[in-house]
Amino acid sequence: MPPPNTPEDEIQTAAMSYHRNLNGRVGPQRRRNRWSTSTSASTSTLLSASASPSPFPPSPTRCSTLCGCIPSIDYQSLDYETPVDQALQCPICHTPFYMPLTTSTCGHTFCTECISRSLETQPVCPIDRQPVNTDRDLYRARVICDQLDRLKVKCPSKGCGLFCTRELLPAHYNVYCEYVLVHCPDPTCSRRVPRADAHPDNGCLHRNIVCTYCESEVMIAELEEHYDTSCYGHTAKCSHCNAVVVRHLMDKHLGRDCPGTKKYCRFRSHGCKMHDTRPAIEEHERLGCVYQAIGELKSLRLEDRARIEDLEHRLDGLDARMKRKTSPPTRPRVGSSSFMGGFVPIVQPESPRAAASAAANSASWGSTEDYMLVQFERLEAEIERAHTMILESDSQHTMRQINDLLRFNEQIYELTNRVGALSLQIRSLAVTTQQHNNVQGRAGAANGTPSSSGISSPGGGGAGTRGQSHEDGRRYHSNPPAMSRRSSDGRGQHPPRL
Amino acid sequence: MAVAQVPRNFKLLAELEKGEKGMGAGACSYGLEDPEDIFMTHWRGTIWGPPHGNHENRIYELKMECGDNYPQEPPTIHFVSQINLPGVSTVDGEVDPNAVAILRDWTKISAELSTNPRSKEDLLSLETALISIRRYMEENKKLPQPPEGSKYPMYD
């Protein structure tokens, strides 16, 4: 290293060596190898060049402010490492002075640009309005410059993030910063690339290549960004747990494995509000979430409801069948209109009730209790109704039976009467016949009484008295009509026997 | 660096000052209808009829209204003096924005200026609108005109 001749040279070389270290430390060169193995040789030359003691920029292709292709540093928008003392800030732009000028008349200091612009409109000091002559009354105060040089600033190029003293910033920015956008190495291309990639061996970086990880087409200059943000085949760092995961598996990682992501308790749908990292949630679930039981109860309730609905359905069906069955028999009963009158109003409300139950089904219930209560009431009413119906039909049945019995009784009475009359007739006939026989066979027959008694004894036994014959008819043993008929039929047969 | 977007009220104040000082082209003038209208909504304008035609030596009175979204949206302009001009209502003198170049393209130019301000010159103002209308009158200077000084009934 040649000995520095001037303080400026000293600063310059200090800057160079500083940035050489920087080049050795951070490795954009290494990253570049990913897409171009052909550059590895040039990279090594670049590294060796920067390691050499030469104070001059190692590569002539590196653009700087000298070639006019990169914008100069905007000192007003620089970020400082620590808040800067008010005394070192320009009263016009409110940022630390850049190229400060102090008025010799009143001793106020401003940035060169700020004071020049202010003096254009008014040739006075902006602070105290003392007249200021641009050519004569302004000077640079060395002590202020020295203080400013020692301030630590952040490199303004996007992505760099380097902090260095302000005096070293121009060297870093204009020559070394790898993130400054410079001309594309291809002279025919007008676009820009980060300085790290601007090497003649690379050629134009604004052509597309196929990404080795995801096989999509990517512009070379945007390859790094592609890897960092969108390439699904490339690894990426999980933002929650710092694990390195291939990007297309990231969703799976976040959803299943990542201990850093927050997730909800398994029983969130049942109302558990627990939202924590995966291990915490697992612990919570292991200890038993209250909402698990609640969830089970809920599902049971749902089952019950389904069952109730099913039963209700069936009940409706039964109702309909019952209606169909009960209504026809009532129709032919002409004489029992009083029953019809009592029955119809009960059967009729069938349809409104069904409609009401349908409405009840469609309506959403406030709670299961309400639902159950309503169902219960409905069923109770149903039972009540069935009960009355049974009573009705029972009484109906009884009435019918009584009616039938009455009729039978009447008939029996009638028949008994007839039998009585017949037996009387028979007796009188028998008497007449006997008398006749007696008159005819007074000579032939010695005694007709036994034969007469032989015939009349069954009938006479029955027709001895009226009450007796009644009793016989009811008992059915003597069967007087059949007897009388036989006797009448056998009229022709008896005589030979006699 | 992009140019700061001037809020409506300050733009109208600047226009008012320009109008009061009479820094315009001389063929048009304008001012507030009510000098105490703090929101500067209602304006009056005059156009000196362009020469060599039926508008020559006539003074046309107009009224203009700047809404809340001015200057992103154009002012609505009515002729108070009767005029025979296609695109100007025969009932109330309303100027159809589609008839006048600057009013037609106003929102487009406004959007363009907000993203890419080209110059400090005020492309969109009440004055440029009046000048554009005057140019349109010049294009139609042969049309027969109603008697001088007559106004639309509603403004009489």
Place this chain on the structure above:
Amino acid sequence: MALPKRIIKETERLMNEPVPGISAIPHEENLRYFDVEIHGPSQSPYQDGIFKLELFLPDDYPMTPPKIRFLTKIFHPNVDKLGRICLDVLKNNWSPALQIRTILLSIQALLGAPNPDDPLAPDVAKTWKEDEQAAIATATEWTKKYATPTNQTD
């Protein structure tokens, strides 16, 4: 739109260390445009009044002064009917070393010390000069009428 660091810094300071009796809040869609409220100074006809103003920092601020005007009606010899303010530091005496807060303080001070010799509203200035008592009465009345919070409907 890149906002100069100075404007960012000034806004931050206005929000974090507000001046008593003065507030300035930037519009969200235009950070150079502020809604301002100034409380009338005590011992003045504007006492208890809250005056609304609007302020805009033009492109070349701070080389040119901010633009500012009253939105609340005020009876003052240096404020005209459209709320424009006649104040030297807003015109020729502007200096880039001045700031929003110093300008707002100057306006508050102007309320406490009307200057009828440098009028913007000639009729108001005339009243002020000929019958100060009547002028102050009117100013008090206007403050009650237009600048009292309960009455501020617009």
